[in-house]
Amino acid sequence: MTPAEFLTPQRLARLSANQQKYAAAILNDVQRVRETVKLAQGSWTPQQVAGTLAALPTMVDQPHLYFVAVVPVLTAYFKAQKLANFAELEAALKVARPELVEKHGDAAGEQQAYEGVVALVEDWVEAMVTQPDVANLSQADLQHFITIVHTTAELMITGKHLQPNDWDVKTLNEIMFGPFTHLLDEADRVPALFNLVPFALTTLFDYLAAQGKLTHATELQDWVGSHHTALVTMYDPKLETFFEDLTTAMQRANVDADDHDAVDAFTQDYLRAHPTASRELFTTDRQLTHKKHIKQVKYSQKKRRKRRRR
DSSP, rough: OOOOHHHHHHHHHSSSHHHHHHHHHHHHHHHHHHHHTTTSSSSOOHHHHHHHHHHHHHHHOOOOHHHHHHHHHHHHHHHTTTTHHHHHHHHHHEEEEHHHOOTTOOOHHHHHHHHHHHHHHHHHHHHHTSSSSHSSSEEEEEEEHHHHHHHHHHHHIISOOOOOGGGGGGHHHHHHHTTGGSSHHHOGOOOHHHHHHHHHHHHHHHHHHHOOTTTTTTHHHHEEEEEEEEHTOOOHHHHHHHHHHHHHHHTTTTTTTOHHHHHHHHHHHHHHHHHHHHHHHHHHHHSSSSSSOOOOOOOHHHHHHHHHOO
16 A cells, blocks of 8 residues: 555544644655665565664654654554554554654754643544544544544643643633633634534543543543533634634733733723623623633644644
């Protein structure tokens, strides 16, 4: 199977956004490196995998996220070919991965840390997509699932600086009804994605709990259950436009978004100055079952990643 034959929309849909971004380059680079190091004889063997991947970092100039995607992409590529020695190849790939995902290039420490988080969440996603409930999702829903998991986990770890064992209901509430929708691409802000939020969160929490990494698993699961309606209805275009306009106005007025009293005072003045928007906000917000929080989005690393994905 050639890379072009593998890279169909159906197969790409089973990969994460990061893996999709680099899949073609990875397959072409791996084949080129394999030939360069004289390991292109016959079908792939575990020894060829080890030798090719050991040489790959020295022969390609790519960012760290490229190397994060190498093993998942090759695993999917080998699996699609139904190779008789797939189990041995998969084992060789797993052995090679730690070296591949070491930090490459001269990226700043903050960027390296962020990319490390992306790599960690990629590992979680790889494990979860083997579960029947996730594997049976449609291609579109699987992409929504991956987007939800990445956005939530990266907000918790990168945005709130909390590892899973420190995740709690208060922080989860803050990110889901705060920056979560802001960090989604506009194309992702669709009912189909929000309908999957409770399922994605529950699956993520179940997985982390099974790994012994989620101290407050029961409380977090209970929170998802009690906020099901709020989660699937938390995005409304009218509300989103209002809060974006309000945030812009606050920035122009140099209001400190961390000063809650200043934000509250400015918001009240803004609502009085925009009575029509105020009435629409009140009507729309009553139709939802949660309070929308006004927050300034500060997760620049996530924004940077999303710009690269476009």
